[in-house]
Structures are given as C-alpha cells and as structure tokens.
Amino acid sequence: MPELVSPDIKYKESFISSIDAYKEENWERYMSLDPAWLQDHFDEFIEQVQKESRGEGLKEGWVPHTEFWLTEGDQFLGRLDIRHELNGFLHAIGGHIGYDVRRDQRGKGYGHMILELGLQKAKEMGFEKILITCDASNTPSRKVIEKHGGLLENSVTQGEGKPDKNRYWIKI
Ligand SMILES: CC(C)(COP(=O)(O)OP(=O)(O)OC[C@H]1O[C@@H](n2cnc3c(N)ncnc32)[C@H](O)[C@@H]1OP(=O)(O)O)[C@@H](O)C(=O)NCCC(=O)NCCS
Numbered sequence: 001m002p003e004l005v006s007p008d009i010k011y012k013e014s015f016i017s018s019i020d021a022y023k024e025e026n027w028e029r030y031m032s033l034d035p036a037w038l039q040d041h042f043d044e045f046i047e048q049v050q051k052e053s054r055g056e057g058l059k060e061g062w063v064p065h066t067e068f069w070l071t072e073g074d075q076f077l078g079r080l081d082i083r084h085e086l087n088g089f090l091h092a093i094g095g096h097i098g099y100d101v102r103r104d105q106r107g108k109g110y111g112h113m114i115l116e117l118g119l120q121k122a123k124e125m126g127f128e129k130i131l132i133t134c135d136a137s138n139t140p141s142r143k144v145i146e147k148h149g150g151l152l153e154n155s156v157t158q159g160e161g162k163p164d165k166n167r168y169w170i171k172i
Helices: 009-024 035-053 088-094 110-124 139-147
Strands: 003-005 065-072 075-083 097-101 129-135 151-156 165-171
Touching: 003 110, 009 035, 009 065, 009 075, 035 065, 065 110, 075 110, 088 129, 097 110, 110 129, 110 139, 129 139, 139 165
Parallel strands: none
Antiparallel strands: 003 065, 065 075, 075 097, 129 165, 151 165
C-alpha cells in the first residue's frame, strides 16, 4: 500500500529515474535537478529538502515548505509539497499545496491518494484549511481537488499565453 513519507535516500534510484520525464513538461521543481549530480550527492539533496522545511537555506522569496513523497516499497510515485504560509505569489497563484505524480504512474488513482494523504499531513501540521490551485485546463488536477472538497473561490488570469488559475479552499 503506498504511503506518504519524508524524502529518503532509499528512493534515490527511483526518484532520479523520474526526473527526465518531468523535465519534458517543464515543471519548475524538476528543471533545476541534474540526475548526474544527484547520483553522487543525493544525501546533500535530501539534507537541503530537510533544511527548507526548517526555513533554512531558502531561495529568495520562498517560504518554509515541507516535502513528502508518495512511495511504495523503494519506488518513488509522486511528490507533495506543503508551504507553511502564503506570501503574495502563493496567495494569488501557488497555494499551500503542490503535488505531482511521476509521468509513468498517472491515471492509476495516485493523484487522489496523494492529496488525501497530504491533507492528513497538513492537519497534523496544524492547518484547518488550505488554498490549492490548478490551471483551469488541468482536468486531472481539477478532479482531484474537487473530489477532496475544494471550493472554488475564483479563477484568475496569469497573463498572456498562460491558462487561468483556479483557486480553491479545502477545509480539513
Ligand atoms: C494532476 C496529477 C497529480 C493527477 O494524478 P493522477 O495519478 O494521474 O490522478 P488520478 O489517477 O488519481 O486521476 C484523477 C482524476 O483525473 C482523471 N484523469 C487522469 N488522467 C486524465 C487525463 N489525461 N485526462 C482527463 N482526466 C484524467 C482520472 O480519471 C480521475 O478522474 P475521476 O476523479 O473522475 O476518477 C497528475 O496528472 C500530474 O502529476 N500532473 C502534472 C503535475 C500537476 O499538474 N500537478 C498539479 C498542479 S496543480
């Protein structure tokens, strides 16, 4: 049974093998990751993820955030990130929670599972409600959010050439 756990070196090979496919979709989280560097420095990478959860070593403009991985055995299936607070950008566009399922595992129910488990983590972290957003054109993500109680506050324009962003609140 898949579980949502803290990133760990145990998932190194599986996590690294997911990166190129994410990059083909231009996901910001993965664009900066270099599989060759990670092969030799995975422990440093995990340490950096842990530091950012404690609010240390954050990039300019970033807030503390805690990452969890959906895993089964030693397999990495997906990632969910909980931002501890909202800054202007996160309130307008990014939301408290971001998530993704590795490309070769989509359409199997893991999207629903990762948000369900992520909401439990958010509750444990003290959240009573969270803001979550998705592109209006992102049908799988919209279905996942709406199934887990997402109430649409509004849909905002992101600018020229970008799809509108749906902003939902979920009471936990
Ligand atoms: C959004 C995402 C996490 C969904 O993960 P997933 O494992 O494919 O989702 P599920 O298998 O649980 O499916 C969720 C719903 O979307 C539907 N769905 C899945 N793939 C679909 C597709 N290509 N087109 C239309 N609907 C699709 C499923 O049928 C299911 O619908 P249901 O609720 O009616 O049963 C995944 O597509 C992903 O990682 N996308 C890229 C990152 C992303 O968009 N993250 C969200 C940012 S807001």
